[in-house]
Amino acid sequence: MTDTADVEYRVVAENVQKAFGDNKVLKGVSFTVARGTATAIIGPSGSGKTTLLRTLNALDRADAGVIRVDDIEIDFSTPTPKPEVRRFQSRSGFVFQGHNLFPHKTVLQNIIEGPVIVQKRPKEEAIADAVELLDQVGLAAKKDQYPYQLSGGQQQRVGIARALALKPKLVLFDEPTSALDPELVGEVLSVIKDLADEGWTLVIVTHEIQFAKQVSSQVLFTDGGIILEKGPPDEVIGNPKEARTRQFLERVLNPL
Incomplete structure (x- = not known):
């Protein structure tokens, strides 16, 4: 190779x-x-x-x-x-067909899950990055809502932000x-x-x-x-x- x-x-x-x-x-x-x-x-x-x-x-x-x-x-x-x-x-970060968001977690909690739990990054840093990413995908106002409160398109945009939060x-x-x-x-x-x-x-x-x-x-x-x-x-x-x-x-x- x-x-x-x-x-x-x-x-x-x-x-x-x-x-x-x-x-x-x-x-x-x-x-x-x-x-x-x-x-x-x-x-x-x-x-x-x-x-x-x-x-x-x-x-x-x-x-x-x-x-x-x-x-x-x-x-x-x-x-x-x-x-x-x-x-x-x-x-790499993966964006699935069906969103795959945690239904019991808010939008913000969904996005910081990987950086905090998997990558062991400071929670404050992960939150700041997540807010910035939500603004990038046009969902800054939705950070405290749950997946069921979002449209399918909004859920998928959260899924994209979640993948990007891992800095892949x-x-x-x-x-x-x-x-x-x-x-x-x-x-x-x-x-x-x-x-x-x-x-x-x-x-x-x-x-x-x-x-x-x-x-x-x-x-x-x-x-x-x-x-x-x-x-x-x-x-x-x-x-x-x-x-x-x-x-x-x-x-x-x-x-x-």
């Missing part, structure tokens, strides 16, 4: 494989993500998009392959000590708008676009094709457990080389 001292890439993945029983979900996936860029992963249901994303945080541990996130590299074909896996996981090197989004009513999608996509514009390193699994084209520097099209096509959005979405990519985009962009 490339020298881990090389700072050009935030993520380097080589030959990543993952199976659930007899179902080979990832069949040797390789790609890189440059620092300060957004990468969109698109593809049909069951193509391995979410599993690929989850391997980048070891939420799903790969069966084989090497993944480097920032300065931590793991060869998943060999046993890895738990402390090293935790260090690997600490380099990489932010992973798993179809962040798929559980939202259509009228709430725009507010979440706007926050993600702002993060991309600010130079965060993002990897986004999304079915919002036009958003992927607008916000990303790189698009990965997955199908059948492999990356079938990758490149700039103007190429992969605007002028795809592969017939399967063209077929998928035609069906998604022109459903009738």
